[in-house]
Amino acid sequence: MPASESRRIMLVDMNNCFVSCExxxxxxxEGVATVVLSNNDxxxxxxxxxxxxxxxxxxxxxxxxxxxxxxxxxxxRSSNYELYGSLSERVMTILARYAAxxxxxxxxxxxxxxxxxxxxxxxxxRDIRATILRNVGIPVSIGIAKSKTLAKLxxxxxxxxxxxxxxxxxxxxxxxxxxxxxxxxxTTDLWGVAGRTGARLTAxxxxxxxxxxxxxxxLIRKKFSVVLQxxxxxxxxxxxxxxxxxxxxxxxxxxxxxxxxxxxxxxAMERVLSVYSQKAAGRLRKQxxxxxxxxxxxxxxxxxDTPYESVHxxxxxxxxxxxxxxxxxxxxxxxIPQVREGAKYVRAGVMLAGLCARxxxxxxxxxxxxxxxxxxxxxxxRVSRRHGAASIGLGLAGLKGAPIWxxxxxxxxxxxTTHWDELATVHAR
DNA sequence: TCTGGGGTCCTAGGACCC
DNA sequence: TCTGGGGTCCTAGGACCC
Numbered sequence: 371m372p373a374s375e376s377r378r379i380m381l382v383d384m385n386n387c388f389v390s391c392e393x394x395x396x397x398x399x400e401g402v403a404t405v406v407l408s409n410n411d412x413x414x415x416x417x418x419x420x421x422x423x424x425x426x427x428x429x430x431x432x433x434x435x436x437x438x439x440x441x442x443x444x445x446x447r448s449s450n451y452e453l454y455g456s457l458s459e460r461v462m463t464i465l466a467r468y469a470a471x472x473x474x475x476x477x478x479x480x481x482x483x484x485x486x487x488x489x490x491x492x493x494x495x496r497d498i499r500a501t502i503l504r505n506v507g508i509p510v511s512i513g514i515a516k517s518k519t520l521a522k523l524x525x526x527x528x529x530x531x532x533x534x535x536x537x538x539x540x541x542x543x544x545x546x547x548x549x550x551x552x553x554x555x556x557t558t559d560l561w562g563v564a565g566r567t568g569a570r571l572t573a574x575x576x577x578x579x580x581x582x583x584x585x586x587x588x589l590i591r592k593k594f595s596v597v598l599q600x601x602x603x604x605x606x607x608x609x610x611x612x613x614x615x616x617x618x619x620x621x622x623x624x625x626x627x628x629x630x631x632x633x634x635x636x637x638a639m640e641r642v643l644s645v646y647s648q649k650a651a652g653r654l655r656k657q658x659x660x661x662x663x664x665x666x667x668x669x670x671x672x673x674x675d676t677p678y679e680s681v682h683x684x685x686x687x688x689x690x691x692x693x694x695x696x697x698x699x700x701x702x703x704x705x706i707p708q709v710r711e712g713a714k715y716v717r718a719g720v721m722l723a724g725l726c727a728r729x730x731x732x733x734x735x736x737x738x739x740x741x742x743x744x745x746x747x748x749x750x751x752r753v754s755r756r757h758g759a760a761s762i763g764l765g766l767a768g769l770k771g772a773p774i775w776x777x778x779x780x781x782x783x784x785x786x787t788t789h790w791d792e793l794a795t796v797h798a799r
Numbered sequence: 800t801c802t803g804g805g806g807t808c809c810t811a812g813g814a815c816c817c
Numbered sequence: 818t819c820t821g822g823g824g825t826c827c828t829a830g831g832a833c834c835c
Binding site: 407408409410411412413415429430431432433434436449595596597620621622623624625626627628631671672673716717719778 | 800801802803804805806807808809810
């Protein structure tokens, strides 16, 4: 075994993920400036290279761009998470073949841990890239380095420098060259360092990734946290962040949405809370968990001229539960009295916390609330699986037809990989 | 008129216990 | 009215990520 063979972290990232997915089934978008919008068609969450070249930023509100879309020949799509999730799974399945030690980090990124010489690892990366492009049709970029933090930075390089053709291996650079690379990045380009930390670092005369790498780890820990101290070590090539095993179940869970139009009455808000609580409870049952506590909020727009208003509430359940009846009741009782009639609420959310496996601790029968026996949740799940999500719901959520405040998705593509009736059609000439 | 949603980790501080 | 120290657990809030 050559002495230069060692373990490296590889970060594989789907390029402009959501746009690439849209292009796969909408070839008309190929080569055209394209953005994908967040829920509610609110703001930009993915941009093609052409859209980036137009100066469109991540998070730009759509209403500010819409007027220029025609002039720019800018195409846009509502987000279609079912499609993206399905394509992501295909990519991850391929990646899993290359490394036993493998972490799906997000819908469009995965870390792999591999051994080999620099040349071998670069060759593997090229093979991964070609295979995913051929078998799924999505372009990916790959960064290789000694730690996750450096692999992230390396991945950035693979995107910024076209000559690298999508693969950047930091082992290909001399220490002097690596220093120049680190010096060229402000600290906020690093994974785990955002604006607030960046500003505090600047005050300590730490401006670039190189400055941070050379900073005293003990001082960084004292002034910031163990998290940033780890970043310092990671920049030095000391791998501090292990690859995480696949997530079993979530530790907390949220359902929250902005409304297409503001909700201004308590009566309408009751229906919102009822629907949202049932959605959250449904997700909880799907992962076979129960929740110890629940919290909820409604809020007005932080961008409006009128003062921002928000109302929060929460309960702890006497016995951890997944019962939608109990949750709907708790949310309505906890929040509706505080809701101000006439205020323009634009958003609401329900959070479930302290999740644990259902049945992990069987409560004494005497403490189980009465309706727990009725298994209402399971019944709701069964009916909606069979007849569609809108077919059943508790109380005010049971009305057929979407309420006017529900989410806006004006430019949704088809769910071409997961629904028979939305398959792509190929026209022969 | 119109600005996303869903997570994780860490820390500080309070409650409570012996 | 005085009155210890150390530990754990929980929660809220901050910061960050995609």
